[in-house]
Amino acid sequence: MHGFLHPRPIRRNMEKDMQKQLLAAGLLTLALPALAETPVLTVLTYDSFTSEWGPGPAVEKAFEETCACDLQFVPAGDGAALLARIQLEGAASDADVVLGLDTSLTAAATATQLFAPHGKNPTLNLPVEFADPNFLPFDWGWFAFVYDKTKLAEPPRSFEALAASDRKIVIQDPRSSTPGLGLLLWVKAAYGNRAEEIWTALSDNIVTVTPGWSEAYGLFLEGEADMVLSYTTSPAYHLIAESDDTKAAALFDEGHYMQIEVAGKLAATDQPDLADKFLDFMLTEAFQSAIPQTNWMFPVVTPSAGLPKGFDAFRPAKSLLLSPEEAQAARDPALAEWQAALAR
Amino acid sequence: MASRARPLDLAAPALAVLLLALVLAPVAAVAWRGAGLSLGPADWSAVRFSITQAFLSAVFSTVLAIPVARALARRRFPGRSLLITLMGAPFLLPAVVAVLGLLAVFGRSGALNSVLFALGLPPISIYGLHGVVLAHVFLNLPLATRMILQGWLAIPAERIRLAQSLGFGPSETFRHLEAPMLREVLPGAAMVILVICLTSFAVVITLGGGPKATTIELSIYQAVRFEFDLGRAATLAGLQLMIGGLAALAVWRLSRPADFGAGLDRDLPLRAPPGWRRAGDTLTLAAVTLFLTLPIVAVALRGLPGLADLPPSVLPAAGRSILVALVSALLATATAVAMSLASARGTRPMIETAATVPLATSGLVLGTGLFLLIQPFVPPQTLALPVTVLVNMALSLPYLYRILLPETRALQADYGRLADSLSLQGWSRLRWLVLPRLARPLGFGAGIAAALSMGDLGVIALFAGERQATLPLVISQLAGAYRMDAAASAALILVSLSFALFWAFDAGGRRAAA
Numbered sequence: 001m002h003g004f005l006h007p008r009p010i011r012r013n014m015e016k017d018m019q020k021q022l023l024a025a026g027l028l029t030l031a032l033p034a035l036a037e038t039p040v041l042t043v044l045t046y047d048s049f050t051s052e053w054g055p056g057p058a059v060e061k062a063f064e065e066t067c068a069c070d071l072q073f074v075p076a077g078d079g080a081a082l083l084a085r086i087q088l089e090g091a092a093s094d095a096d097v098v099l100g101l102d103t104s105l106t107a108a109a110t111a112t113q114l115f116a117p118h119g120k121n122p123t124l125n126l127p128v129e130f131a132d133p134n135f136l137p138f139d140w141g142w143f144a145f146v147y148d149k150t151k152l153a154e155p156p157r158s159f160e161a162l163a164a165s166d167r168k169i170v171i172q173d174p175r176s177s178t179p180g181l182g183l184l185l186w187v188k189a190a191y192g193n194r195a196e197e198i199w200t201a202l203s204d205n206i207v208t209v210t211p212g213w214s215e216a217y218g219l220f221l222e223g224e225a226d227m228v229l230s231y232t233t234s235p236a237y238h239l240i241a242e243s244d245d246t247k248a249a250a251l252f253d254e255g256h257y258m259q260i261e262v263a264g265k266l267a268a269t270d271q272p273d274l275a276d277k278f279l280d281f282m283l284t285e286a287f288q289s290a291i292p293q294t295n296w297m298f299p300v301v302t303p304s305a306g307l308p309k310g311f312d313a314f315r316p317a318k319s320l321l322l323s324p325e326e327a328q329a330a331r332d333p334a335l336a337e338w339q340a341a342l343a344r
Numbered sequence: 345m346a347s348r349a350r351p352l353d354l355a356a357p358a359l360a361v362l363l364l365a366l367v368l369a370p371v372a373a374v375a376w377r378g379a380g381l382s383l384g385p386a387d388w389s390a391v392r393f394s395i396t397q398a399f400l401s402a403v404f405s406t407v408l409a410i411p412v413a414r415a416l417a418r419r420r421f422p423g424r425s426l427l428i429t430l431m432g433a434p435f436l437l438p439a440v441v442a443v444l445g446l447l448a449v450f451g452r453s454g455a456l457n458s459v460l461f462a463l464g465l466p467p468i469s470i471y472g473l474h475g476v477v478l479a480h481v482f483l484n485l486p487l488a489t490r491m492i493l494q495g496w497l498a499i500p501a502e503r504i505r506l507a508q509s510l511g512f513g514p515s516e517t518f519r520h521l522e523a524p525m526l527r528e529v530l531p532g533a534a535m536v537i538l539v540i541c542l543t544s545f546a547v548v549i550t551l552g553g554g555p556k557a558t559t560i561e562l563s564i565y566q567a568v569r570f571e572f573d574l575g576r577a578a579t580l581a582g583l584q585l586m587i588g589g590l591a592a593l594a595v596w597r598l599s600r601p602a603d604f605g606a607g608l609d610r611d612l613p614l615r616a617p618p619g620w621r622r623a624g625d626t627l628t629l630a631a632v633t634l635f636l637t638l639p640i641v642a643v644a645l646r647g648l649p650g651l652a653d654l655p656p657s658v659l660p661a662a663g664r665s666i667l668v669a670l671v672s673a674l675l676a677t678a679t680a681v682a683m684s685l686a687s688a689r690g691t692r693p694m695i696e697t698a699a700t701v702p703l704a705t706s707g708l709v710l711g712t713g714l715f716l717l718i719q720p721f722v723p724p725q726t727l728a729l730p731v732t733v734l735v736n737m738a739l740s741l742p743y744l745y746r747i748l749l750p751e752t753r754a755l756q757a758d759y760g761r762l763a764d765s766l767s768l769q770g771w772s773r774l775r776w777l778v779l780p781r782l783a784r785p786l787g788f789g790a791g792i793a794a795a796l797s798m799g800d801l802g803v804i805a806l807f808a809g810e811r812q813a814t815l816p817l818v819i820s821q822l823a824g825a826y827r828m829d830a831a832a833s834a835a836l837i838l839v840s841l842s843f844a845l846f847w848a849f850d851a852g853g854r855r856a857a858a
Contacts, residue, residue, distance in 0.1 A: 047817075052657055053825035074725060080569045087572050088377070088716060094723055108572070168452070173549055175566040207452065208471045208553045211546055211565075214823035214831075215440060219550075221828055222444065223453035237826045296826065335570070339386070342554040 040070045041274045043263075044095035046082055048295075050075045055287075055294040062286035069274055078212065079178040079261075083109055090114065091268040096275045099138065099263035099282075103321065104181050106135050106262060107328035116267040118276070122283050124300040127319040128258065135262035138282050139297040142256040142316050143182045144249035145169060145227040146234045152226050155250035159187065162227075163201035170207050170216040170225040174335055177212045178259070183229050184334045185327055186257030189320040195334060199341035206342065232256065236310030237296050248314065255318030261297065356686030359679050360698035366738050367702050370713020371581050377716055378575030387580060390563040394542055395587065397473060397559070401480030402538035406530055408481065409488035412632050414522070415625035416489070417496035418616045427633065428493070429847055431486040434636050436795040436842040437643070438816060439483075439546040441835045444646065445639030446470065446479055446551075455638070471553035479547045484537045486636060487792075491536075491747060494785060495529035496522070498754060514617045528750055535595040536746050539588045539703040560584045564706050574712075581709035588704025589697050596696045640839075647836025650829040658818055658834050662841060665798050665815040668729060669845055672736035673794035679737070680744035680789065681752075685778065687745075688752035689760070699745040702738045710735060715807065728807040732814065736797035743796070744789035751785045752778075780856070787853010791846035798842040815841075 050056035050073040060071045074095065076085040083105045086098055091114060101109055109115060115134040124130070124137055145162070147155050156162035162169070172180030187195045207225045210216040220228035227250065235247040263282060265275040281287055289303035292311060299307075322330060375381060416428060434442065449455050450470040457467045470478065499521055507517055545561045552558075560580050567577040616622065680699070687695045714731060718724050724731075755778065763769075763777055779786070799816055813821070815838045822831035 047821055048824035051821035051825060052655060053821065053827060084569050084572055084712075088712065089719060092720065173555075173562070175562060175570050176549075181570075203554070206554060208550060209555070211549045212824075214820065214828075215443075215546070215550055217826070218444065218823060218828050218831075219447070222447060222451070224447060224451050234826075241826070294825075331570075339555040339558075343556045 038068060038070050039271055039274055040072055041067070041097070041271050041278055042072050042074055042095045043097045043099050043278065044074050044076055044082060044085065044093070045098070046078050046100040047075045048078075049073070049100055053294065055290040058290040058294065059287050062290075063278065063281050066281070067274065067277055069271075071278070079105060080176070080181070086114060086266075087112055093266060093268065095266055096269035096271045097263055097265055097278055101135065101262055101264070102178055102182075103130070103258075103260045103262065103324050104178070104185055104327040104331065106132060106264075107324040109264065110134055110324070114266055114268065115264040116269070116272075118265060118279055120279065124283075125298075125302050126260065126300060128321050130260055130321075132262065132324065135264045136279055136282065137260045137262050137300045138287070139291045139295055139299055140258055140260040141231040141233055141297040142258055142319065143179060143186055143229060144232040144234075144251070144256055144314065144316075146220070146230045146247055146249050147227045148246050149248050150246050155227070155248070157251065158253045159190065159198050159202065162205060163198065165205070167205060167227060168207045168225045169202075169205050169227045169229065170219045171209055171229045172213055172216050173209045173211055174338065177210075179213050179216075179229055180209070181331070182257055182259050184338055185322055185330060186320060188330050188334045189257055189322050190252075190254040196337040196341050199338055200344065203342050203344065209342075231259075231296065232314040232316065233292075233296050233298065233311055235313060236292075236308060239310040239313075240293065240308055251314060251316055253317075255320040256316035257320045259297075260321070356682045356692075356695060359682055360692075360695045363679070363698045363702065363738055363741065364694075366734065367585070367705050367710070369717065370710050371578050371585065373713040373716040374574050374581070374709050375578030378573065378578055380575045381579040381582075382573070382576050383579055383583075384563075384576060386558070387560075387563050387576075390558045390560050390580075391583060391587075393557060394559040394561075394584075397476050397480070397548065397557075398538045398541035398544075400473075400477045401484065401541040402534045404477055404481045405484040405537050406488045406492075406534040408632075409485050409492050409533070410526065410530075411624075411628045412485070412489045413492035413496060415628050416493050419625055419629075420616075427629070428490070429850060431489055431636065432791065432795070432846050432850065433486070433640055433839075433843055434483050435487045435792070436799070436846060437483070437640070437839055438799050438819075438835065439544070440550075441643055441839060442483055442639070443479065443547055443550050444832075445643040446482060448642030448646070449638045450475075450478065455642075471551055473552070473557065475551035475553070476544075476548050476557060479551050480537075480541045480544065482636065482639065483547075484540065485632070487743075488533045488537060489632075490788065491533040492526070492529050494747065494788070495525045495750060497784075498750065499525055514621065531595045531598040532746050532749065535591045535700070536703065536742065539591055539700065539742075542584060542587060542704055543706065545707070561706055561708070564708050568708055568712060577706075577709055577712070581706040584706055585701050585704050588701045591704075592697050592700030593693065595700075596693060643832075643839060644836060647832040647834075650833035651836070654830060654833050654837070655822075657813070658815070658837065661813050661815045661818045662837060664729065664812065665838070666841060666845070668732050668736065668814060669794045669797040669842075671733050672740060672797035673790050673845075673849070675733070675737040676741045676744055676793040676797075677786065677790045680741050680748055681778070681782070681786070683741075684745050684748040684752040685756075687749060688756040700742055703742045705739065711807070724807045725812070728812045731807050733797075737793075740793035740796045743792050747785045747789040747792070748782060751782055755781050783853050783856035785853070787849050787851070787856065790853070791849030794849060795842035795846040798838060798845065 048054050056073050060073065063071050076082050079100050079102055082098060082100055086093065117133045118136050120136060126137065126140060130137060156165050156167060171183055174180040174184045187198055191198050210219065216228050217230060219225060232249040235249055238244040238247045263279060265279060269275050283301055285303055288299040288301045291297055291299040292308050416424065437445065447454055460467055503521055507521055543561055548557055548559050549562060560583065564577050564580045567573045567580065683695050683699055686692060715724050718727060759777060763773055768777060815834065819831050819834045819838065822834055
C-alpha cells in the first residue's frame with residue numbers, strides 16, 4: 001500500500017509544477033506585451049486646453065518626446081466642470097493629473113482629499129505670492145473689461161465710474177462660468193462690504209449675463225455691449241491673430257482680480273512618477289512657450305523669446321487675489337448678494 | 345382588440361419602460377450619490393419662473409401658429425411648399441446660433457433698432473422675459489404650425505365637400521371642421537412646446553438679462569457645478585420631470601379625437617375665402633416669413649465669409665454628427681411608430697408619459713447620471729458616440745411620437761377593424777397599411793429627429809474624448825478659442841446639414857404620401 005501511496009504525491013507535485021510552469025509561461029506571454037506597452041499618463045483638463053487651437057497638441061508632442069509615454073488629455077467642459085468631474089469620479093478616476101482648476105476652486109478641490117502634495121517649490125513669475133502644497137500654477141491672467149477703442153474713447157476707470165456711466169457690459173453667470181465667478185470675487189476683493197451696493201449700481205449697466213465666456217465675448221463682438229468681462233490679454237489675440245489693434249482692456253484703479261490656473265496630481269494615480277515628471281515639465285520652456293498664443297494667458301515662466309507683443313499693453317497697477325480659503329468662504333455670500341442685487 | 349397577442353402589444357410597453365429607465369435611472373443615480381433630496385429657498389422661484397416663461401412661450405407659439413397654419417392650408421401659391429419646408433429651419437437651430445441670429449435683428453445694434461434710430465424712435469431691448477418668449481416663439485412657432493397644418497391636411501376631403509355643399513361659410517367651417525381638429529391637435533402641440541421651453545437653458549440665460557431669469561436647469565447647474573450638491577440637482581431634475589409628466593397626463597385627458605372618419609384621400613383644400621380674409625392670410629404669411637427668415641439670413645451672412653478658412657477638423661466632425669443623427673433618427677422613428685400605434689389602440693397613460701418626459705429631462709443631470717452609471721465599468725469617453733446616439737434618440741422621440749399620434753389614432757379608427765377582419769397583421773400590416781398612410785408625418789418626424797440629433801442636445805460634454813468631437817463640440821471649441829468667425833461658419837455648416845437632413849426626410853415622406 002505504501003508503495004502505491006508514494007508516487008501519487010509526486011505525480012501531484014509534478015502536475016503542480018507543470019501547472020506552475022504553464023502558468024508562468026502564460027503570464028510571461030501576457031506580460032511581455034504589457035511590458036512593451038508604453039505607460040499612459042491621463043490628464044483631465046478643460047475643453048479649450050485640448051482643442052486643436054489650445055496648448056494641448058503642442059504640449060502632448062513635446063512631453064511625449066521626453067517621457068517615453070503616451071500622454072492622453074481627457075476634456076471635461078470648463079474649469080468648474082472639471083472639479084465636478086473629479087468629485088464624481090472620486091478615487092476611481094483614471095486620471096493621473098488634473099490641469100485647469102483656478103484658485104477659486106482649489107479650496108474645494110483640496111477638501112476632496114483626492115489630491116497629493118507636489119513637494120515642489122519653483123520660482124514663478126507671478127505678480128502676487130502664491131504657494132499651494134497640492135497645486136502648481138501653469139498660467140495666469142488679470143480679468144478686465146475689454147472694449148473697442150473706435151467706439152469707446154474714454155472707458156471708465158473703476159467699477160464706480162462704470163456704474164455711474166451709461167456704458168453697457170456683458171458678463172458671465174458665476175454659477176456656470178469661471179470668469180463669472182472671478183468677477184464676483186473681484187468686486188468682493190475690491191469693495192468688501194460694499195459689494196452689494198456696487199452690484200446694485202451696476203445692474204442697469206448689465207445688458208445680459210451669459211452661460212459662458214464665449215457667448216459673452218461673441219455678443220460683445222457683435223456690438224451688443226460696449227464692454228465685456230474677459231482678460232487684459234484678450235486685445236493681444238486680436239492684435240496678433242487678426243492684426244486688429246482696436247480692442248483694449250480698461251484699467252481699473254481699484255486693481256484687477258487674477259485668475260491663476262493650476263494643476264495637481266491625484267493621490268490615487270497609478271503613474272505617480274510620470275505625473276511628477278509632467279508637473280516638472282509643465283514649468284519648462286516647452287510647455288510654457290505654448291501658453292501665450294494658444295491659451296492667451298501669461299505663462300508662469302517667461303519664455304526665452306519673451307512675451308508676444310501686446311501682452312504687456314494693459315498692465316494693472318494693482319493685483320487682487322483672495323486666498324483659496326477666502327475665495328471659498330466668500331463665494332456663497334457673494335453669489336447671494338449678486339443675485340439679490342441683480343434681481344431687484 | 346383582437347384576441348391573440350400582437351408583437352406590438354408587448355414591444356410598445358417594453359420600449360416605454362426602457363425609455364423611462366433611460367431617463368429616470370440617471371436621476372436616481374445622481375440622487376443616490378447625493379446626500380438626500382433637498383431644495384433651496386431660491387429653487388421655488390426658479391420653478392415658478394421656468395413654468396411662467398414656458399407657459400407664455402407655448403401659448404404664444406401655438407396661438408400665433410393657428411392663423412399661419414390655416415393660411416397655409418387654404419391658400420395655394422407659388423413657393424408654398426418651399427415655405428413649409430423652410431419653416432422647419434428655426435426649430436433646428438442650435439440655441440446659441442438662434443440667439444445670435446435674433447440679436448442681429450432685435451439686438452441693441454440689430455437691424456430693427458437701426459431702423460428705429462433712423463426714424464428718431466427710442467430703441468427697444470430684447471433682454472428680459474419678453475425676449476425669452478420672443479426667442480421661444482421664433483424657435484417653436486414653426487413646429488406648432490407644422491403640427492397644426494398636419495391636422496388641417498388630415499381633414500378628409502369628403503367632410504370638406506359636404507361642408508361646401510351645405511354652403512358653410514368660414515365661421516361654420518370653423519365650428520364644424522376646424523374647431524374639432526384644433527381641439528385634437530392644439531393641446532399636444534402646446535404641451536410639447538411648454539415642456540421644451542421648460543428645459544431651455546442658453547436662450548433663457550442669454551436673453552433673460554440676469555439672475556431674475558433663473559430656470560430649473562440653471563439651478564441644476566448651480567447645484568452640480570457650484571455647490572456639488574447632487575441631491576439637490578436630482579431633486580430639481582425630478583421636479584422638472586414631474587412637471588413634464590403632469591403636462592403629458594393633462595394633455596392625454598384634454599385632447600379629444602376629432603372623429604372625422606375615413607376618407608378616400610383625395611387632395612382637396614378648404615375653400616379659400618376671398619376679400620379681407622385673403623388679405624389677412626397674405627399679411628400673416630408675409631409677416632411670419634419675415635420674422636422667421638431674417639434671423640436665419642443673418643446667421644447665413646455671418647457664417648459665409650469664414651467658410652473658406654475653416655479648419656480641416658470640421659469635416660470628420662461633421663461626418664460623425666451625420667452618422668449620430670441618422671442612427672438616432674432611425675431608432676427614434678422605429679420606437680415612435682411602435683409606441684404611437686400602441687397608444688392609438690387604447691388609452692395607455694404609461695406610453696403617453698414615457699413619450700413625453702424625455703423632453704423634460706435635465707441635460708446636465710442626464711449626462712451626469714449616465715456618467716455615474718457607466719464609469720464603474722468602462723472609461724466613459726470610449727462610449728461617447730453610442731451614448732450620444734441613445735440620448736438623442738430619447739430626446740427626439742417625443743416630437744416624433746406627438747407628430748405621429750393624431751395620424752395613428754385616425755388610422756386605427758378608420759382602418760383598424762378592417763385590417764383586423766382581414767387578419768392583416770405584423771409586417772404586412774406595417775408594409776401595406778401603416779407605413780404608406782403615415783408616410784407624411786413619418787418623413788416630417790424623422791427629419792426633425794435627425795436634425796435635432798445633429799445638435800447633440802448638450803449631453804456629450806462629459807463623455808467627449810479627444811478624438812470624437814462632433815460638430816457642435818468643434819463649434820464650442822472654436823468659440824472658446826476666440827475664433828468667433830470660424831465658429832459662425834462651422835455653425836452655418838451645422839445648420840445647413842441639419843436642414844438638408846430634415847429636408848431629405850420631409851420631402852421623402854411627402855413624396856411617398858402623394
